[in-house]
Amino acid sequence: MQMGLTIEAVRLAAERIEGAVVRTPFVHSQTLSQLTGAEVWLKFENLQFTASFKERGALNRLLQLSSDERARGVVAVSAGNHAQGVAYHGRRLGIPVTVVMPNGTPRTKITRTEGFGANVVLKGANFAEASLAVPNFVDAGLTFLSPFNDLGVMAGQGTIALEMIEQGPVLDAMIVPVGGGGLIGGIGTVLAAAVPQTELIGVESEFYPSMASALAEAPFAIPGGTSVAEGIAVAWPGDLTLAAARATVADMIIVRESAIEDAVALLLQIEKTLCEGAGAAGLAALMAQPERFRGRRVGLILCGGNIDTRVLIAVLQRHLARAGQLVRLRVIALDNAGPLGGIATIIAENGGNILDVNHDRVFAGATARAVCIDFSLELTDPAQALVIVAALAQHGFPAELIDLAR
Numbered sequence: 001m002q003m004g005l006t007i008e009a010v011r012l013a014a015e016r017i018e019g020a021v022v023r024t025p026f027v028h029s030q031t032l033s034q035l036t037g038a039e040v041w042l043k044f045e046n047l048q049f050t051a052s053f054k055e056r057g058a059l060n061r062l063l064q065l066s067s068d069e070r071a072r073g074v075v076a077v078s079a080g081n082h083a084q085g086v087a088y089h090g091r092r093l094g095i096p097v098t099v100v101m102p103n104g105t106p107r108t109k110i111t112r113t114e115g116f117g118a119n120v121v122l123k124g125a126n127f128a129e130a131s132l133a134v135p136n137f138v139d140a141g142l143t144f145l146s147p148f149n150d151l152g153v154m155a156g157q158g159t160i161a162l163e164m165i166e167q168g169p170v171l172d173a174m175i176v177p178v179g180g181g182g183l184i185g186g187i188g189t190v191l192a193a194a195v196p197q198t199e200l201i202g203v204e205s206e207f208y209p210s211m212a213s214a215l216a217e218a219p220f221a222i223p224g225g226t227s228v229a230e231g232i233a234v235a236w237p238g239d240l241t242l243a244a245a246r247a248t249v250a251d252m253i254i255v256r257e258s259a260i261e262d263a264v265a266l267l268l269q270i271e272k273t274l275c276e277g278a279g280a281a282g283l284a285a286l287m288a289q290p291e292r293f294r295g296r297r298v299g300l301i302l303c304g305g306n307i308d309t310r311v312l313i314a315v316l317q318r319h320l321a322r323a324g325q326l327v328r329l330r331v332i333a334l335d336n337a338g339p340l341g342g343i344a345t346i347i348a349e350n351g352g353n354i355l356d357v358n359h360d361r362v363f364a365g366a367t368a369r370a371v372c373i374d375f376s377l378e379l380t381d382p383a384q385a386l387v388i389v390a391a392l393a394q395h396g397f398p399a400e401l402i403d404l405a406r
Helices: 007-017 030-036 054-062 067-072 081-093 107-115 127-131 134-139 151-167 182-194 210-216 239-248 257-270 277-288 309-322 339-349 384-394
Strands: 026-028 039-043 074-077 097-101 119-122 173-177 199-205 251-255 297-301 326-334 353-360 370-378 399-402
Touching (some): 007 054, 007 151, 026 151, 030 039, 030 277, 054 081, 074 134, 081 097, 081 107, 097 127, 097 134, 107 119, 151 182, 151 239, 173 277, 182 199, 182 239, 199 277, 210 251, 251 257, 251 277, 257 277, 257 309, 277 297, 309 326, 326 339, 326 384, 339 353, 339 370, 339 384, 384 399
Parallel strands (some): 039 297, 074 097, 173 199, 173 297, 199 251
Antiparallel strands (some): 026 039, 353 370
């Protein structure tokens, strides 16, 4: 039976990986502190070479392989960040790497993993289904490198906490994104031994509250789905990570997908830093429960920055829509020449910038002599939307705002 993770193992991991991973900044965010009422400190793990903390654990585990295991190679299953960490450091160390990824993995993660020399195999619709292919590679002689349920991997991830303790003040709370639990398991081991007064809180998406379910000892259904935080979209934690979490985690916060999207946008706007959904989940939790953290010194780990360009565009547009700066307006008008120009003029005169226009004569509910015209509008002030609707009504053009599905 394996013993649990110790802070001594984390310190040894820090010695092994020193100089081969980035000692990332840990800085105070004045703007986020003003916004939330907490004293917010950010650990920029999205500035690692592979844009994720995952290479810490991957490298530590690779360095613990025997010479025979190195020669035969390793296999990993990952949504992308663990894959890139294993592939990058595997190439540096001359270790052959095969990575199994779910079919829906963002293209940017696949391309970068292949760029590091790994053999990428796409299997299954999600992490769980991709994992089913791993035994075949293990039977062929490859060593499996778990993305989270491995003491060597957990020890590598725990080196983040050692750095945070050295770089900044003692925290009242630390909020850590949770997928399989390797990061929070490593972080928790260090905090419990070195600064037990720091409250450790995990955060998960509403689609994958797996660790929260496991810690509650009353498992509830995991909804699953296409999460913007695919890096923490894990159906169930490992036994090693769960044991570490039971011993160290004070609480779990489950956040809505929309909150994660808004956190990605805020970090880009405020900190000028790009985070994937998992990397922004800690800020989403802080924003979801501001009263809980008001006046406290809180550490957030921006654990990854690998986000697909198309997903990022959608996230930013949806954020603008929730903020009322991007709206869709439906106008009903007679289906003849002239109305479109008049409607566009009214919109422009009241501060709306038209991004696109769509006519619907069949499906949107207009009569046979009328047309529904949908306008996507950009606004500098959300209050302009109602002004535009009122102005259109005054000119005989009934209009309504179409809300974004939250």
